[in-house]
Amino acid sequence: MLDTIILVLDSTFRLSTPLLFACLAGLFSERSGIVDIGLEGKILGAAFAAAAAAYVFQSPWIGLLAGIMVSVMLALVHGYASISQRGNQVVSGVAINFLAAGLTVLLGQAWFSQGGRTPALSPATRFESITLPFADTLANVPVLGPIYANLISGHNILVYASFAAVPLTWWIIFRTRFGLRLRAVGENPSAADTAGLSVTLLRYRATIICGILCGFSGAYLSVAQGAGFIKDMSAGKGFIALAALIFAKWKPVNAMFTCLLFGFLDALAIRLQGQEIPGIGEVPVQVFQALPYVLTVVLLAGFIGRAIPPKASGIPYVKERT
Amino acid sequence: MGSVLCFSWGWGNAFETVYFESRNEIDAQVIDLIDQKGRATVAESNVPAIELIGVSKSFGPVQANKDIDLVVGKGSIHGIIGENGAGKSTLMSILYGFYHADSGTIKIDDKTTTIPDSKSAIAQGIGMVHQHFMLVDPFTVLENVILGAEGGALLKDGVANARRELKRLADEYDMTIDPDAVVGELPVGLQQRVEILKALYRGADILILDEPTGVLTPSEADHLFRILRVLRDQGKTVLLITHKLREIMDVTDTVSVMRRGEMVASRKTAETSMEELAELMVGRSVLLEVDKPEVEVGKPLLKVEGLNVRDDRGVLRVKDVSFEVRAGEVLGIAGVSGNGQSELLAALSGITRAESGKMELSGEKLDLSEAHDAAEMRTKGMSHVPEDRHRMGLVNKFAEYENSILGYHREPKYSKGMFLNKDAIRKEAKERIEKYDIRPPTTEMTAAKFSGGNQQKIVLAREIECNPDVLLIGQPTRGVDIGAIEYIHNRIMDMRAQGKAVLLVSVELEEIRSLSDRIIVMFDGNVVGERGPEATEQDLGLLMAGVNQEAAE
Numbered sequence: 001m002l003d004t005i006i007l008v009l010d011s012t013f014r015l016s017t018p019l020l021f022a023c024l025a026g027l028f029s030e031r032s033g034i035v036d037i038g039l040e041g042k043i044l045g046a047a048f049a050a051a052a053a054a055y056v057f058q059s060p061w062i063g064l065l066a067g068i069m070v071s072v073m074l075a076l077v078h079g080y081a082s083i084s085q086r087g088n089q090v091v092s093g094v095a096i097n098f099l100a101a102g103l104t105v106l107l108g109q110a111w112f113s114q115g116g117r118t119p120a121l122s123p124a125t126r127f128e129s130i131t132l133p134f135a136d137t138l139a140n141v142p143v144l145g146p147i148y149a150n151l152i153s154g155h156n157i158l159v160y161a162s163f164a165a166v167p168l169t170w171w172i173i174f175r176t177r178f179g180l181r182l183r184a185v186g187e188n189p190s191a192a193d194t195a196g197l198s199v200t201l202l203r204y205r206a207t208i209i210c211g212i213l214c215g216f217s218g219a220y221l222s223v224a225q226g227a228g229f230i231k232d233m234s235a236g237k238g239f240i241a242l243a244a245l246i247f248a249k250w251k252p253v254n255a256m257f258t259c260l261l262f263g264f265l266d267a268l269a270i271r272l273q274g275q276e277i278p279g280i281g282e283v284p285v286q287v288f289q290a291l292p293y294v295l296t297v298v299l300l301a302g303f304i305g306r307a308i309p310p311k312a313s314g315i316p317y318v319k320e321r322t
Numbered sequence: 323m324g325s326v327l328c329f330s331w332g333w334g335n336a337f338e339t340v341y342f343e344s345r346n347e348i349d350a351q352v353i354d355l356i357d358q359k360g361r362a363t364v365a366e367s368n369v370p371a372i373e374l375i376g377v378s379k380s381f382g383p384v385q386a387n388k389d390i391d392l393v394v395g396k397g398s399i400h401g402i403i404g405e406n407g408a409g410k411s412t413l414m415s416i417l418y419g420f421y422h423a424d425s426g427t428i429k430i431d432d433k434t435t436t437i438p439d440s441k442s443a444i445a446q447g448i449g450m451v452h453q454h455f456m457l458v459d460p461f462t463v464l465e466n467v468i469l470g471a472e473g474g475a476l477l478k479d480g481v482a483n484a485r486r487e488l489k490r491l492a493d494e495y496d497m498t499i500d501p502d503a504v505v506g507e508l509p510v511g512l513q514q515r516v517e518i519l520k521a522l523y524r525g526a527d528i529l530i531l532d533e534p535t536g537v538l539t540p541s542e543a544d545h546l547f548r549i550l551r552v553l554r555d556q557g558k559t560v561l562l563i564t565h566k567l568r569e570i571m572d573v574t575d576t577v578s579v580m581r582r583g584e585m586v587a588s589r590k591t592a593e594t595s596m597e598e599l600a601e602l603m604v605g606r607s608v609l610l611e612v613d614k615p616e617v618e619v620g621k622p623l624l625k626v627e628g629l630n631v632r633d634d635r636g637v638l639r640v641k642d643v644s645f646e647v648r649a650g651e652v653l654g655i656a657g658v659s660g661n662g663q664s665e666l667l668a669a670l671s672g673i674t675r676a677e678s679g680k681m682e683l684s685g686e687k688l689d690l691s692e693a694h695d696a697a698e699m700r701t702k703g704m705s706h707v708p709e710d711r712h713r714m715g716l717v718n719k720f721a722e723y724e725n726s727i728l729g730y731h732r733e734p735k736y737s738k739g740m741f742l743n744k745d746a747i748r749k750e751a752k753e754r755i756e757k758y759d760i761r762p763p764t765t766e767m768t769a770a771k772f773s774g775g776n777q778q779k780i781v782l783a784r785e786i787e788c789n790p791d792v793l794l795i796g797q798p799t800r801g802v803d804i805g806a807i808e809y810i811h812n813r814i815m816d817m818r819a820q821g822k823a824v825l826l827v828s829v830e831l832e833e834i835r836s837l838s839d840r841i842i843v844m845f846d847g848n849v850v851g852e853r854g855p856e857a858t859e860q861d862l863g864l865l866m867a868g869v870n871q872e873a874a875e
Binding site for chain 1: 459468
């Protein structure tokens with residue numbers, strides 16, 4: 001029983017990681033007032049670039065770097081459209097999703113001729129699991145041993161990085177000057193403007209951070225969790241991350257728990273696939289896959305308290321006096 | 323203290339500067355001169371805090387500021403008065419670096435300077451309290467104050483400093499405030515205080531306030547004026563932008579008048595009068611007092627009983643309100659905006675459904691908790707001039723003639739079969755334009771392009787010409803020029819003289835007092851008291867803050 005629980009929780013961590021990166025990415029963006037439907041596209045673009053670069057240069061780190069670069073570039077496109085040109089942020093985000101979905105397969109086919117995939121990565125060119133100190137020695141201690149050895153230890157470095165990013169994000173958002181200004185432009189850009197701050201610059205910076213975090217998310221999918229890029233491998237994670245962001249009410253620590261919850265539902269779905277649940281029978285896997293969205297809708301309907309987005313979210317800033 | 327700068331104004335753009343050697347500093351404080359043209363000249367104290375020379379700004383074909391000259395003395399309260407659209411806000415935006423002047427010179431403390439952005443304005447000691455507060459609602463007072471002046475990459479040290487400094491400022495200027503309160507939860511009067519503290523925290527020596535009293539109760543406004551006087555006595559320079567003559571007379575030392583983008587006159591407040599300022603603002607003489615003849619009061623045309631209204635968030639906004647309005651009577655509803663007046667109007671006019679309440683309209687009984695709509699109320703003889711003409715009174719993108727029939731477009735006289743009879747509509751619109759002096763006199767221009775006063779006249783013409791028994795009218799003169807205010811007030815008096823019942827909702831206490839036969843005051847959804855038009859401003863002001871002195875006695 002304990003083993004089963006640990007196994008499910010262990011995969012919860014692994015499945016939460018890409019969500020968590022993307023959710024924090026969205027948090028930075030939306031806290032600054034830029035709605036980002038394009039998380040999905042950035043993750044996908046990053047996943048492709050990371051896998052391709054990791055294969056070509058035989059290094060997961062170069063892969064990660066390439067993923068981040070591509071994701072930041074897509075983020076800048078979104079930034080240019082929605083900040084500089086004051087375009088509709090949803091439209092721009094959707095365009096990036098389409099662009100990434102099409103371009104990754106096209107380039108993958110052109111470069112590697114494997115039907116849009118990138119070549120399989122050898123273990124040396126992926127992020128490998130890290131065994132924490134004493135994991136093997138402690139494994140035999142009852143209860144705590146397996147938890148430490150199998151649950152806490154044995155993930156790749158990006159998993160740890162994603163969870164480390166949570167307190168870091170909290171600290172940046174709530175304890176630094178940059179964070180204060182970021183929140184201000186997301187709530188009332190005019191207030192920031194009249195205080196002598198550049199709304200444009202602040203929003204671009206937030207967008208770039210968003211791109212970097214999406215880069216991590218994408219690289220995790222293709223170079224850590226998977227071993228190469230597969231068509232549409234982001235599989236809606238960018239959208240689930242957006243749902244998680246709303247569910248978390250745009251707060252970093254909440255975001256972590258929400259992503260863990262959604263990851264857990266995912267892990268459970270995999271675990272219970274094809275299995276009978278006593279009294280209910282076989283539950284279709286789609287039920288679990290739909291749960292994150294169902295929960296978000298329930299939240300938005302006001303059953304779990306109100307989720308109030310940053311006030312200026314999605315509204316391009318036009319400097320004018322009325 | 324080498325020289326004194328004196329400033330004289332001609333009617334047009336002519337101006338001249340004259341320098342005097344001061345005999346001593348005390349004499350130098352104020353020197354009055356009459357210039358060769360025989361016009362009053364305003365002399366400022368020693369070096370002016372702000373001097374503008376020939377500042378112009380246009381937006382496309384619209385010249386918002388024409389060759390503006392202005393001198394504001396250090397340590398004085400200087401008022402800038404003018405009608406809406408006279409260019410006051412544009413001028414202040416230039417001073418605060420929001421806009422760039424097309425031409426002209428700006429001098430701060432006698433040094434020629436440029437103000438490319440707000441950051442530069444702040445650095446030069448200019449602080450601004452905007453009409454719409456520039457505050458971040460979910461932030462605390464402290465966070466709002468330090469935004470943009472945090473004093474370090476981490477918030478910790480800056481916050482501690484700011485807390486000390488805020489306490490010092492609050493003590494010095496009698497502006498106590500809880501630094502950890504969330505700004506969005508503070509009443510507007512305190513939010514404004516945060517704005518002032520924000521400017522002072524940044525070291526502002528010149529404080530610009532843009533229409534600061536629009537959202538305040540009279541007592542809050544008085545407190546604000548006290549603070550402004552303290553600021554002046556401490557050597558700060560205050561620029562007060564307003565269209566309210568009373569405020570200019572109450573608090574300023576000197577005043578400049580703007581009209582149609584030009585600076586038309588500058589006066590010492592002690593040497594001018596409301597009448598003169600009004601005339602300068604409008605360009606012709608204006609009757610400030612409304613002529614209110616005796617009218618025979620008839621039977622009640624509108625009776626409201628036990629009205630309760632919830633807003634769409636489920637908050638009870640109107641609480642058990644009852645009143646009646648008789649034929650030939652104007653009932654004024656006073657109160658600070660947001661105390662249930664809007665919800666009251668919406669429920670009476672059939673736009674929203676009340677939770678409970680009965681209404682008797684010209685003898686016909688209606689249950690307001692049932693669904694009604696605005697069209698039905700119109701057919702029953704009640705018309706409505708809504709508070710927000712842009713959102714509810716007009717369709718800004720429609721032409722004047724189309725707006726002139728909104729809500730009445732189903733009437734047979736406007737139709738030709740299933741189509742609109744545009745000729746008939748245009749013909750009637752033309753008659754109304756003439757009758758109501760709507761300018762420019764065109765039926766084809768979109769509503770958005772008319773000035774506030776003329777937009778209001780379009781709505782007023784539509785709602786009065788259908789000859790209703792009961793007229794609901796909300797904020798009839800918000801954003802309307804003095805000249806048009808006079809006109810609108812006279813039309814309301816005409817309705818009264820014709821034996822109609824008028825329910826007037828306004829946040830302008832002066833307006834309520836001069837037009838109404840009876841006044842009821844709303845606070846937090848309740849009617850807290852009823853007074854006659856002779857009630858004092860203090861008494862009404864207290865009622866607006868929820869205090870009923872009469873009842874307490």
